[in-house]
Amino acid sequence: MSTFDxxxxxxxxxxxxxxxxxxxxxxxxxxxxxxxxxxxxxEEQVGTVLIVxxxxxxxxxxxxxxxxxxxxxxxLRADLEREFKDLAPGVASAxxxxxxxxxxxxxxxxxxxxxxxxxxLACQGLGLEIITDDQDFxxxxxxxxxxxxxxxxxxxxxxxxxxxxxGAMRYVAVANPEFAARRCPQGLxxxxxxxxxxxxxxxxxxxxxxxxASACGLKHVTLSQMYVPSSEGQVRAVLAGWGVSxxxxxxxxxxxxxxxxxxxxxxxxxxVALYWHCWNLNSVLLDxxxxxxxxxxxxxxxxxxxxxxxxx
Numbered sequence: 023m024s025t026f027d028x029x030x031x032x033x034x035x036x037x038x039x040x041x042x043x044x045x046x047x048x049x050x051x052x053x054x055x056x057x058x059x060x061x062x063x064x065e066e067q068v069g070t071v072l073i074v075x076x077x078x079x080x081x082x083x084x085x086x087x088x089x090x091x092x093x094x095x096x097x098l099r100a101d102l103e104r105e106f107k108d109l110a111p112g113v114a115s116a117x118x119x120x121x122x123x124x125x126x127x128x129x130x131x132x133x134x135x136x137x138x139x140x141x142x143l144a145c146q147g148l149g150l151e152i153i154t155d156d157q158d159f160x161x162x163x164x165x166x167x168x169x170x171x172x173x174x175x176x177x178x179x180x181x182x183x184x185x186x187x188x189g190a191m192r193y194v195a196v197a198n199p200e201f202a203a204r205r206c207p208q209g210l211x212x213x214x215x216x217x218x219x220x221x222x223x224x225x226x227x228x229x230x231x232x233x234x235a236s237a238c239g240l241k242h243v244t245l246s247q248m249y250v251p252s253s254e255g256q257v258r259a260v261l262a263g264w265g266v267s268x269x270x271x272x273x274x275x276x277x278x279x280x281x282x283x284x285x286x287x288x289x290x291x292x293x294v295a296l297y298w299h300c301w302n303l304n305s306v307l308l309d310x311x312x313x314x315x316x317x318x319x320x321x322x323x324x325x326x327x328x329x330x331x332x333x334x
Contacts, residue, residue: 026064031092033060037073038081038089038168064088081166090167094303097123097170100148101306122149123307126164126172128157129223130191131296133253134272136173139318143310156226157294164299171300171311184302186316189323190293192271194278195233195286198263202284210266210286212238219265220245221256233268233292268292272322293328 036046037057047054065072072085081089100123127136132154144150153163160172165180179185195210206214215238220230227249234243248264250256253273260267261282271291277283298315300308324330 026067026088026091027060028095030060030064031088031095033057034064034072034081034085034088035092035096037061037079038085041078086167093124093167093170094301097301097303097305097307104148104306122151123311124151124153124169125300125311126153126155126160126169126174128160128173128175128296129154129251129253130157130270130273131173134191134270135318135322136315139314140311143314148307156223157296158228159226161299170308171298173296173298173315175294175296176299177295177297179299182302183299186298186312187326188296188298188316188319190295190326190328192324192328193229193233193268193292193294194271194274195237195266195268195290196260196274196278196283197266197286198261199281199284201263201265202286206266206286209288210234210237212240215243215245218246220247221259221265221267222247222249223253223256224249224251229268229292229294230266233290236292237287237290291328293324293326295326296323 033046033050036049037043040046040049043054043057047057050057061073068084068088070084071082072088074080074082132152136152140150140152153160153169155163157173157175159174161174161176163169164172164174164183173188177185177187197206202209205218208214210218215234222230230245230247231243234245235241248259250259253269256267256269257273257277259265260269261277266286271278274283278285296319298312298319300312
């Protein structure tokens with residue numbers, strides 16, 4: 023097995039993460055020509071193209087394999103840094119670009135429970151990059167080797183990865199009280215959902231249609247949707263009277279209690295089970311991330327069937 027130049031591996035990672043050679047050069051504090059030379063040397067070493075020079079740039083299958091290796095090298099360095107801190111606790115050091123730990127987390131978890139879970143690690147100096155995506159698609163970031171772990175709705179583990187169940191988030195359909203009184207005074211029903219505007223996160227977001235289908239006993243539904251790619255933005259749009267949205271009960275609980283939002287189907291909720299996937303490596307940092315996320319999730323999430331956990 024060939025030994026790969028760590029600087030060349032970080033160069034490959036920088037190109038993919040920054041989306042281009044010029045920005046990678048700025049991040050690495052080298053010339054764009056040096057970036058190209060390092061990548062070319064790495065491609066010559068493995069005997070194949072690693073980056074497709076398209077817009078946007080894309081890593082090839084071989085590129086994703088080496089990107090995963092680069093991430094593993096980062097993790098090893100970060101573990102070593104943590105161990106040195108334990109030996110000399112008074113010595114502080116800031117995490118550089120090549121010590122960052124990248125994970126993918128769905129936007130609704132970021133907006134509710136995930137950041138408090140990660141806060142102690144971040145405050146201890148762990149360099150984190152949190153990538154957000156729809157909960158059904160964070161898994162792809164792990165599959166491509168671009169992150170060390172992800173929070174996702176998918177249960178089956180990738181090869182060389184492990185999976186931990188976290189619990190479920192309950193989703194409810196909510197609207198501004200004035201909007202509800204005007205457009206759906208009797209709540210959400212099979213007879214009026216097609217006339218109501220729904221606010222989704224993005225075009226990948228199928229929670230709105232899943233909720234309506236399960237609540238109304240239908241296999242497929244077609245909704246009129248607007249898109250606001252932010253969990254907080256969705257809440258603000260609903261408060262402003264844009265329409266209906268299916269949002270985490272954790273996120274809108276205070277608004278429901280205050281009466282600034284109303285539940286359109288108070289007796290129905292959609293449980294969305296979440297899982298933490300990460301590489302199956304012997305790593306202090308991965309163990310710490312896993313423990314932090316599992317501990318926080320156990321305090322706020324419910325069972326996968328939507329009922330409260332009996333062991334909380």
